[in-house]
Amino acid sequence: MNVIALVLAAGSSVRFGADKRRAxxxxxxxxxxxxxxxxxxxxxxxxxxxRAGEQGEDFGLPADCRVIVSPxxxxxxxxxxxxxxxxxxDSQAQAVAILLGDMPWIESATLRRLADASSASNIVLxxxxxQQGHPVIFGRNFWPALGLLAGDEGARAVVQAQRDRCVVVEVEDAGVLLDVDTPQGVM
Known part of the structure; x- marks a missing residue:
């Protein structure tokens, strides 16, 4: 498998009411x-x-986990x-799986299945x-477009602009839809 994972965890947890990453x-x-x-x-x-000023150890992440700071x-x-x-x-990967830091219930088999469907020239949903869920896997050909994103919309515009390059994978895993937005969601 030649897919790298990028976990987005720089959000402000507004709906949660506290830093949900630490829940x-x-x-x-x-x-x-x-x-x-x-x-x-x-x-x-x-x-x-x-976010700027944060380190992986602050959240109990392994020491060898690479952190990217979003100023x-x-x-x-x-x-x-x-x-x-x-x-x-610096990665030789052909695709990147964009995971959200507040979605801890996605099954390993689901992640493998999505990665197996990926290539440098497609987007796997x-x-x-x-219902469409996460993670979305972007082939390397789309990385430059991801690098141009701004604002709060995420990669929706890239997906919409490349509908003909999208591969939808039906999964039985409800974890692809389950994120944590409230303290009750952690239970």
Whole structure:
């Protein structure tokens, strides 16, 4: 598998009311540490985008987990995604899986299946019960477009502009839809 993982975790957790990345799950790990561990179980290279002044240790991430700092994280997910995509230049991967740091329940088998469907020239979208989910995997050909993103929209514009290059993978894994927006969602 020649896919790198980029975990976006530079958001401000406004709806959560506190820093949800630090919220503790039942196994004692932080929400972010759990999400990163899920990615590391499948992908050899996992990078995490954090806000300026933060370090992986702040969230219980492994010491060898590469952190990318998003200085303009407050301006929206697009900025963080652009910084993350810009930091992939040293990777030989053919695709990048964009994971969200608040989605800790995606199954390893699902991540493998999505990665297996990826190539340098396509965008892989998981769909469960008729709804598009995460992660989205972008072939290397689309990395320059990701590097131009700004604002709070994320990569939706890239996906919409490249509909003919999208591959939808139907999955039985509800984890591709489940994120944590409130403290009750951590339970």
């Amino acid at each position: 503790t799950l039942a196994d004692g790990r932080s929400l972010l540490a759990h999400s990163v561990a899920r990615a590391r179980a499948v992908f050899d290279d996992v990078r995490v985008v954090l 303009d994280a407050a301006s929206g997910m697009g900025h963080s995604l652009a910084v993350g995509a810009g930091a992939l230049g 998981p769909r469960h019960a008729g």
